[in-house]
Amino acid sequence: MDAALRELSYAQAIQEAMAIAMDMDERVFLMGEDIGVYGGAFQVTGDLVERYGTERVIDTPISELGGAGVAVGAAVTGMRPIFEFQFSDFATLAMEQIVNQAAKMRFMLGGEVSVPVVMRFPAGSGTGAAAQHSQSLEAWLGHVPGLKVIQPATPHDAKGMLLAAVADPDPVMIFEHKLLYKMKGHVPEGHYTVPIGKAEIRREGRDLTIVATSIMVQKALDAAAVLEGEGIDIEVVDLRTIRPIDRQTVIDSVKKTSRLLCVYEAVKTLGIGAEVSALVAESEAFDYLDAPIVRLGGAETPIPYNPDLEKATVPQVPDIIAAARDLVKGVR
């Protein structure tokens, strides 16, 4: 098979990135719950413990707060930990260490230390895991200066952004949508990085800009493919990083298309869509808008167990198609 066309799943891409990071730098190690022989709740670490041993692939007790703090302490003192949360929901147990310590330590100490810790958060709904194992809490952490928060949407970016995160001197929080783990895509061999803080235009178009994050990028692309048949030409911006947001790519895209639809899985209110809408409204792109800005986000409810209800909680392709069509046709 042609190496240039090599495909890996999103989970395999992350695993390969962690292996490369450990091969390149002996300071890099993995910590998390059941990431050793079990291979991680989503098999992302897989058999890495067999290759790197229990000293570099460390099973922690069920201690999210303590574990996150240990990772922070190790990072401050010269190591490069990659800490896996079993589910992103469990960030709630570790918020103290993430928000008060990891994010602020460099600042509070006047720049005397850096905190090069990477934390990985399997996120999102769609697995029938109900309200405490399905949330999308990235905007919570995106609100905290000192953190960098990323949401790779493809296997290629999952690998490249993780390698960028490991090389980054500051704390990087990676939100990985669980439904993306099995997504296959082209992943180059060897080491490469995808920069933190840079959005990517996944599809160029002239009628409407959809700014999407994580799994919503693919859904937006699917919607765009359908609408292409109706003569509607959609541009899809994959935000990729929510702190810091790549303002210029969003602004430039909206100036070109004059319409903006924000699509994200997290609860709609006070989220990424509000931030993207506001940054456009505050920018020179405001004068180019031909229609109100529209947000499609998660319903104002915890994630339900029932599969039909669960699906209805977050934007689906038909919802995106309907919203985009209405926007372009001036229904709104």
Add this chain to the structure above:
Amino acid sequence: MAGASKAAVVDSRANLPFIYRQYSPEQLREVLHKMYLIRRFEEGAEECYTRGLIHGTMHLSIGQEASAMGICMPLAADDQITSTHRGHGHCIAKGAEVSRMFAEFFGKTTGYCKGRGGSMHIADVAKGNLGANGIVAGGIPIAVGAALSSKMMKTGKVVVSFFGDGANNEGAFHEALNMAAVWKLPVIFVCENNGYGMSTSTARSTAVKNIAERAAAYSMPGVIVNGNIFSEVAEASFKAVERARAGEGPTLIESKTYRHRGHSKSDRNRYRTKEEIEDWMANRDPITLFETELRDFGFIDDQGIQAIRDAVAKEIADGIEFAKASPTPEIATLQNYVYTEQA
């Protein structure tokens, strides 16, 4: 050293407290100097606060100086500590300059945190102090992480985590102690039990009589010391450092002490009696106890004590002047140090 002469030395000092067997008179006089430096630093900071020269708040450790000094005594220069909101003593004990500490309290660029941290985040990374912490128990898991680094990088460093009695009821304390024990990390947990978590006494907040008893739950030694007696604290720390350095794992030391001042500047002292405070100040002041013992053993005389007091007074006055004369951060630098590298 020949066996016979070593035995003779041990015999002649055998009944003396630990520190007199372990440290030289010069070292012990320096300890008294540092204890005075901590005391006068905090009194100086308090006075500057009262006069409106320092804003915010501060948590004074006056009365706990023997604990900070005793724990840090056996530490090497590159050993590390994490500290607490009541951390001025730890910072000085680990080797910080009072001038740069005053500068931090004054919010100046010459301060240890360039005016960004203040009293509650005072640190001296070059001397191994990874920082005071505004979150009760916040530094404990971080110390365990530093100890994990030590083990993985084989640096031989020992890490001390200071915390108060209040922290022993935080989840972070329990999670951190458990992990340190499971992984046999070179870390020492030092609970400075001053009897009160803000206003709530340990009797009202803590199910065990002695916090050191918590150690049993994590299969590590739990040691209780009189935190106001320097030698007792130093001896316990010495043994814990030896154990950690030998790869035998963590120790929990409970240093029972007392803070003469209130919790912070908002404290009206309604939860303890004036008699209780006066009793501790008059009869169990750690500096008085240590100074008296040094004099009784002939390690120092009144003249020597006065020389220390004079030298400390000058260091404090000079430090405050340094802080006053130092520049204030430019507003344009507001967002400095948020990130190492802007993405």
